[in-house]
Amino acid sequence: MAGSTGNTYRPLGGWVEMPEAPQPELEGDVSADVVIVGAGFAGLSTALELAARGAKVVVLEREFAGFGASGRNAGYLAGGQGLEYDLFLKRVGREQARGIVGFYDAGVGYVEGKLRDYGIDCDYNASGIIRAAVHPSQEKKLRRRMQVGIELGSPAEFLDQAAMRARGIPPAFLFGAYSPGGGTLDPGKYVMGLRRAALRAGVRIYENTTLQSWVDGPVVRALTARGSASAPFLVLATNAYTPQLGLLRDKVMPLRVSAIETEPLSARQLASLGWARREGIVTSHWTMESHRLTARDTLVLTTKRLHYVYGRQTPSVPDTSAYRQLAQGLHERFPTLDGVAIRACWSGYISFAYDALPVVGEAGAQRNILYAAGCSGHGVGTQSLMGRLLAERIGGTEPALLSTLRHQTPSTLPEPLQWCVVNSALGVANAMDDRVNRKARSAARR
Numbered sequence: 001m002a003g004s005t006g007n008t009y010r011p012l013g014g015w016v017e018m019p020e021a022p023q024p025e026l027e028g029d030v031s032a033d034v035v036i037v038g039a040g041f042a043g044l045s046t047a048l049e050l051a052a053r054g055a056k057v058v059v060l061e062r063e064f065a066g067f068g069a070s071g072r073n074a075g076y077l078a079g080g081q082g083l084e085y086d087l088f089l090k091r092v093g094r095e096q097a098r099g100i101v102g103f104y105d106a107g108v109g110y111v112e113g114k115l116r117d118y119g120i121d122c123d124y125n126a127s128g129i130i131r132a133a134v135h136p137s138q139e140k141k142l143r144r145r146m147q148v149g150i151e152l153g154s155p156a157e158f159l160d161q162a163a164m165r166a167r168g169i170p171p172a173f174l175f176g177a178y179s180p181g182g183g184t185l186d187p188g189k190y191v192m193g194l195r196r197a198a199l200r201a202g203v204r205i206y207e208n209t210t211l212q213s214w215v216d217g218p219v220v221r222a223l224t225a226r227g228s229a230s231a232p233f234l235v236l237a238t239n240a241y242t243p244q245l246g247l248l249r250d251k252v253m254p255l256r257v258s259a260i261e262t263e264p265l266s267a268r269q270l271a272s273l274g275w276a277r278r279e280g281i282v283t284s285h286w287t288m289e290s291h292r293l294t295a296r297d298t299l300v301l302t303t304k305r306l307h308y309v310y311g312r313q314t315p316s317v318p319d320t321s322a323y324r325q326l327a328q329g330l331h332e333r334f335p336t337l338d339g340v341a342i343r344a345c346w347s348g349y350i351s352f353a354y355d356a357l358p359v360v361g362e363a364g365a366q367r368n369i370l371y372a373a374g375c376s377g378h379g380v381g382t383q384s385l386m387g388r389l390l391a392e393r394i395g396g397t398e399p400a401l402l403s404t405l406r407h408q409t410p411s412t413l414p415e416p417l418q419w420c421v422v423n424s425a426l427g428v429a430n431a432m433d434d435r436v437n438r439k440a441r442s443a444a445r446r
């Protein structure tokens, strides 16, 4: 069977290495127009947008730029068809939902533009994305979801079995909903490209520098172990780690998402797949699987199993049961690759609100502490575009897209209730997905 996952755990994820020349730790007291905490897509994009407007910007990063989800994700640049409409449509209503879907779609064009502006080569393949079914029983849900997305303004078309085979999509993926926008990229190269662009633009990045606390006021003072950074605005771009700073504890929770990557496929193995356009594929399960080829001819699989750790914690530990499940997915969806070795396994944390929507707003007596979290598994486009919205807001204008995102985020549950409810819900989703997988397996044997 494909893919033993033993001994392939990578604590930094599969796409990035620690920079050879890390930026210095903050020592002493510095000041700026804006201090940003967190150097992922959100923090670095905000820094770049602010620097372009002439602001003096300081970024504080606990590890190094790209250490968080931005350096660990699957690299799908996806728009509004990826959303979980059922979780928010009734709460926010159709009009606001259209605006939110528009924000997700705008994130795709935003990143495409910034890759050109900053000259970032991150192996972007504008292939579009297919949400595929692995068993006929998934058709109703898949079609309904696609239709809701279309009605909310995000284009997609149904690909029947003949259309999937004509595209050369591997046969385990029976039919699907094709979103023409977006595609896949190397998130490590993208986030490191943002880091380089930010340094070039004069942003001062302090790595290995943890924000410990802050002092509120017209000038906010961010305190670190060996210094402080003060500015009229503080931006918390710490995503899944935000509750640990004492903010959004009742709004978002971290969920652990895992990934495996194969060794590079041989020419024969690649030919056995077909898949000439290398579209990013996600499945129609309750907890999706994602399957994509990379520019280095490896296959990266993610998700399938999510985990919530008691007390909103985000330990950097291997998730062997998730890797095992992903390896099983590799075996079942790509039987021609039997025996392919796993090169790397890793995990990271996304920030999830109960309605799966972004959580963006202001805190502090002066409303000058801005935060952006909760993009769930969809931050490549959205957390990047968030940078422009936050920069405009800091500049004194409220962008229309930011107003669209503002809504009442449902409150999360206190512990231990949250741990019980979330893990029970994930368990039910896994059981339903396992049922579909069993049916797909027996159909494949026939």
Ligand SMILES: Cc1cc2nc3c(=O)[nH]c(=O)nc-3n(C[C@H](O)[C@H](O)[C@H](O)COP(=O)(O)OP(=O)(O)OC[C@H]3O[C@@H](n4cnc5c(N)ncnc54)[C@H](O)[C@@H]3O)c2cc1C
Residues within 6 Å of the ligand: 037, 038, 039, 040, 041, 042, 043, 060, 061, 062, 063, 064, 065, 066, 067, 068, 069, 070, 071, 072, 073, 074, 075, 076, 077, 078, 209, 210, 211, 212, 237, 238, 239, 240, 241, 245, 257, 258, 259, 302, 303, 347, 348, 349, 350, 351, 372, 373, 375, 376, 377, 378, 379, 380, 381, 382, 383
């Ligand atoms: C396995 C996986 C697969 C995914 N796949 C996709 C995908 O295909 N497409 C997609 O759109 N999204 C995907 N996502 C989600 C996406 O990666 C995130 O939404 C996005 O990267 C979030 O960016 P961010 O900048 O908000 O947060 P992060 O990238 O998490 O950055 C936050 C940063 O804050 C730093 N930090 C935390 N606390 C402190 C502190 N106290 N002081 C200083 N610094 C601090 C962290 O070290 C980190 O670098 C995936 C996520 C995972 C984990």
